[in-house]
Amino acid sequence: VPRKGAQLYEGKAKKVFATDRPDAYIVEYKDDATAFNGEKRGTIPGKGVVNNRMSNFFFRLLAQHGVANHFLAELSEREALVCAVRILPLEVVVRNLAAGSMAKRLGLPEGQALAQPVVEFYYKDDRLGDPWVNEDHIRALGWADAAQLAHIRATALRVNEVLAAFLAPRGVRLVDFKLEFGETPAGDLLLADEISPDTCRFWDAATGERLDKDRFRRDLGGVEAAYAEMLRRVLGEGEV
Amino acid sequence: VPRKGAQLYEGKAKKVFATDRPDAYIVEYKDDATAFNGEKRGTIPGKGVVNNRMSNFFFRLLAQHGVANHFLAELSEREALVCAVRILPLEVVVRNLAAGSMAKRLGLPEGQALAQPVVEFYYKDDRLGDPWVNEDHIRALGWADAAQLAHIRATALRVNEVLAAFLAPRGVRLVDFKLEFGETPAGDLLLADEISPDTCRFWDAATGERLDKDRFRRDLGGVEAAYAEMLRRVLGEGEV
Numbered sequence: 001v002p003r004k005g006a007q008l009y010e011g012k013a014k015k016v017f018a019t020d021r022p023d024a025y026i027v028e029y030k031d032d033a034t035a036f037n038g039e040k041r042g043t044i045p046g047k048g049v050v051n052n053r054m055s056n057f058f059f060r061l062l063a064q065h066g067v068a069n070h071f072l073a074e075l076s077e078r079e080a081l082v083c084a085v086r087i088l089p090l091e092v093v094v095r096n097l098a099a100g101s102m103a104k105r106l107g108l109p110e111g112q113a114l115a116q117p118v119v120e121f122y123y124k125d126d127r128l129g130d131p132w133v134n135e136d137h138i139r140a141l142g143w144a145d146a147a148q149l150a151h152i153r154a155t156a157l158r159v160n161e162v163l164a165a166f167l168a169p170r171g172v173r174l175v176d177f178k179l180e181f182g183e184t185p186a187g188d189l190l191l192a193d194e195i196s197p198d199t200c201r202f203w204d205a206a207t208g209e210r211l212d213k214d215r216f217r218r219d220l221g222g223v224e225a226a227y228a229e230m231l232r233r234v235l236g237e238g239e240v
Numbered sequence: 241v242p243r244k245g246a247q248l249y250e251g252k253a254k255k256v257f258a259t260d261r262p263d264a265y266i267v268e269y270k271d272d273a274t275a276f277n278g279e280k281r282g283t284i285p286g287k288g289v290v291n292n293r294m295s296n297f298f299f300r301l302l303a304q305h306g307v308a309n310h311f312l313a314e315l316s317e318r319e320a321l322v323c324a325v326r327i328l329p330l331e332v333v334v335r336n337l338a339a340g341s342m343a344k345r346l347g348l349p350e351g352q353a354l355a356q357p358v359v360e361f362y363y364k365d366d367r368l369g370d371p372w373v374n375e376d377h378i379r380a381l382g383w384a385d386a387a388q389l390a391h392i393r394a395t396a397l398r399v400n401e402v403l404a405a406f407l408a409p410r411g412v413r414l415v416d417f418k419l420e421f422g423e424t425p426a427g428d429l430l431l432a433d434e435i436s437p438d439t440c441r442f443w444d445a446a447t448g449e450r451l452d453k454d455r456f457r458r459d460l461g462g463v464e465a466a467y468a469e470m471l472r473r474v475l476g477e478g479e480v
């Protein structure tokens with residue numbers, strides 16, 4: 001078992017710790033919830049446990065489908081061992097239906113169908129409010145090169161296929177999600193960060209009910225219950 | 241000489257008229273100036289003449305370099321005959337240096353160098369404030385198909401090369417510009433609209449002085465003189 005070392009940084013939803021292995025970090029998931037670039041703050045009891053267990057499950061599933069990612073081991077209810085990477089300053093969003101900021105910006109109804117999945121990039125910078133960029137900005141400003149971008153785009157679309165196909169028989173529509181990628185010292189890109197109701201829009205396929213952080217963002221109530229329900233659907237009835 | 245028919249629409253900077261040819265419109269350039277999606281309004285005396293003459297010059301130059309466009313003939317100081325097209329609801333921006341909204345959004349100094357030109361797309365809709373989109377949004381929402389997008393992108397980068405190379409020996413740095421494209425009834429895409437100090441950022445190569453609509457947007461003064469100076473540099477001393 002790796003030994004937890006110094007805290008390296010604390011983000012809005014997780015803390016990252018060094019370990020006695022230079023190539024591995026421990027991520028600790030918190031119950032803190034924020035929205036609208038930190039303007040709205042709160043706590044969702046049990047969120048850290050759900051997000052840790054769900055992320056770890058999805059990272060294992062993705063590895064089985066050939067998607068290289070940072071997950072190494074689940075250490076506790078709230079802690080995972082992950083590969084130490086340098087996170088690229090990019091948020092990579094994949095959308096299957098228009099919702100959230102895209103629906104609002106383009107004047108589309110939430111749930112509007114898209115003829116193909118949409119990949120969006122944001123420059124990860126809280127001070128600037130995570131501004132939108134496209135692949136040209138990313139190359140022109142040196143945040144990733146053409147080969148890395150092609151890999152990121154293909155991986156993001158592959159993650160979409162794997163997760164959407166996994167969730168459909170569990171009655172969940174994968175509306176959209178956000179990914180982060182990191183670079184290992186050897187220069188390999190790994191899918192990193194988390195895949196959870198904080199970072200995905202999950203809609204009940206039958207009722208359209210929101211089973212994700214939109215319940216918190218939009219004050220819909222039943223936030224904890226929705227996170228618990230999503231974990232149940234992902235892990236299977238007996239496992240929670 | 242074509243006969244001017246009914247006014248089809250009036251935009252912020254131009255009026256468009258039918259003619260006795262079903263495949264041709266007359267564009268009439270106004271002195272009206274607007275900025276920040278119509279929030280700031282004013283008049284720049286002589287602007288319509290400059291923008292008509294400069295656009296016509298650039299469209300002829302681009303045609304000589306193989307860039308198919310809507311220009312047919314200069315009819316008067318303020319009027320041009322153009323091919324009647326259905327304008328795609330897209331503004332296509334090409335940038336050689338960070339400036340304006342890009343510099344602001346990404347926290348970069350105006351004039352920051354870019355390792356490659358950047359192409360940006362906006363959905364042309366005044367009500368929504370011309371929101372940003374990327375090529376995925378455009379395909380997913382059916383505003384252009386993959387072949388049209390590839391053509392638009394390649395054409396925009398070619399326009400950049402031709403204009404930048406033309407302007408450099410005239411002491412002008414082409415910082416960025418906005419293009420519009422239209423579809424003919426036969427389904428061909430043509431570069432359309434205008435190419436003028438309203439739609440380009442022109443910086444004096446030696447002094448960095450702004451020779452474009454930023455003088456109006458930012459209340460820098462000398463707006464008319466800058467437009468006149470740019471026309472002089474484009475047409476050559478004797479021609480104005």
Ligand SMILES: Nc1ncnc2c1ncn2[C@@H]1O[C@H](COP(=O)(O)OP(=O)(O)O)[C@@H](O)[C@H]1O
Nearest residue numbers: 011012013014016070082083084085087192193
């Ligand atoms: N494998 C990893 N190695 C290093 N940093 C990581 C790894 N996975 C995620 N991170 C980073 O951990 C930080 C904390 O996560 P989080 O609380 O979600 O931060 P944020 O407030 O930026 O959303 C983030 O900067 C995230 O990019």
Ligand SMILES: Nc1ncnc2c1ncn2[C@@H]1O[C@H](COP(=O)(O)OP(=O)(O)O)[C@@H](O)[C@H]1O
Nearest residue numbers: 251252253254256310322323324325327432433
């Ligand atoms: N060849 C053309 N055929 C049809 N419409 C055109 C053509 N060239 C430009 N237009 C359109 O003429 C309208 C008037 O121009 P402008 O005053 O610049 O409008 P806006 O207020 O949208 O900027 C715009 O909608 C523009 O797209």
Ligand SMILES: [Mg+2]
Nearest residue numbers: 011012013193
């Ligand atoms: Mg985060």
Ligand SMILES: [Mg+2]
Nearest residue numbers: 251252253433
């Ligand atoms: Mg216009």
